[in-house]
Amino acid sequence: MNDFVIVTDSCCDMPRSYMDEKQIPFVSLTCNFLGNEYKDDFGVSLSYNSFYEGMKSGEIPKTSQPNADAFYAVFEKIVKEGKSILYVGVSSGLSGTYNSANIAKNMILDAYPNANVELVDTLTASLGQGLMLIKAIEMQNNGANLYEIKSFIEDNRLRLNTYITVDDLNHLKRGGRISTTAAILGTVLHIKPILTLNDEGRVIAIHKAKGRKSAISKLAEFVCKKIEKPEEEIVCICHGDIEKDALKLKEAILSEVKVRDVLINPIGPVVGTYGGPGALAVFFLGKHRQNHLIDVNLK
CATH class of the missing domain: 3.40.50.10170 (Rossmann fold)
Structure with missing residues (x-):
């Protein structure tokens, strides 16, 4: 076998x-x-x-x-x-x-x-x-x-948590993830959406951060709140050609929880087509991925 x-x-x-x-x-x-x-x-x-x-x-x-x-x-x-x-x-x-x-x-x-x-x-x-x-x-x-x-x-x-932020909402718009109006308003207001995957494996929005620094802090916050037995887990961080932000996210996470390892790698061209340059995502095993309040809708 x-x-x-x-x-x-x-x-x-x-x-x-x-x-x-x-x-x-x-x-x-x-x-x-x-x-x-x-x-x-x-x-x-x-x-x-x-x-x-x-x-x-x-x-x-x-x-x-x-x-x-x-x-x-x-x-x-x-x-x-x-x-x-x-x-x-x-x-x-x-x-x-x-x-x-x-x-x-x-x-x-x-x-x-x-x-x-x-x-x-x-x-x-x-x-x-x-x-x-x-x-x-x-x-x-x-x-x-x-x-x-x-x-x-x-x-x-369904314990595999995914949290994503993007720098340019227009890539999500082209991929059908958000409306044209939401993309324009988000860009003007410097909104950085926090996205996740629901139980069907589809992208949904759960939070609106104001600015990049706030978005990175929110990603780290989600990890710290939802990871279980962190010392046994690997946290994976991927990025759209913005390794410095991936390292900032790693530092923010490790300042709060000690994990087995952190893997950082660029997002490939296929996934990167929809996230675009500046996309940042973190993945880890923890509490059920839907165990949080959905507080925003970018559609």
Whole structure:
């Protein structure tokens, strides 16, 4: 039962060094940018700096999910080795990627009836998905079987808290997250919304901060209020080409709670298309993600 491979997709935004070290197979989403189509492959084909500098210059990227054939190619190679598969995927509430994986699973089972392909929807993205990937790999290394890991993710995914702030509301507007009116008013009033993911894995607004400093303080406050057994947990922080703010957030968190580790990494091009330059997000396991008052609606 332990002869299985953990697979993910590029929305997990993990450091490429981690993906290479752990030899984790992944399926790339794509980003159309500056007239070219790039694989979202953790900064290799399109560097984080080039992507965000282009956005700052006014370029508008477009993203596309992988089709079922892309998943099939990755799955088939593993199945031919006689191994089972556990796919740890981006939220189905944010992308159709999970659906493509499910179609590929059925294609595999048609071609290889004895194959074992399990999918788990993390109901999150970026380093939230990456955090679940880390947990899955650690559990596998400690002897857990495929179904124990899948059950852990399903049982704990609503404890995976996500808090996000963005610098430019227009990227959210283009992604359909907020209205044009809200984007204009927010920009004029220097409002920095705090966003989270609901139980369906969709983006919702929960707070309006006045200015960047206030937004960073609010993110840290949410971590300190909602994390449980912090000394056992990894806090993941990702950013849209603004590492200095990620470090400020790390410092604010560590001044209040002591955690096992803090992972900081840039947001990849696909997720970064919707957050834009200056986006900042924090992910951690703690209290149920909806255990707070929703106090704002940016729609």
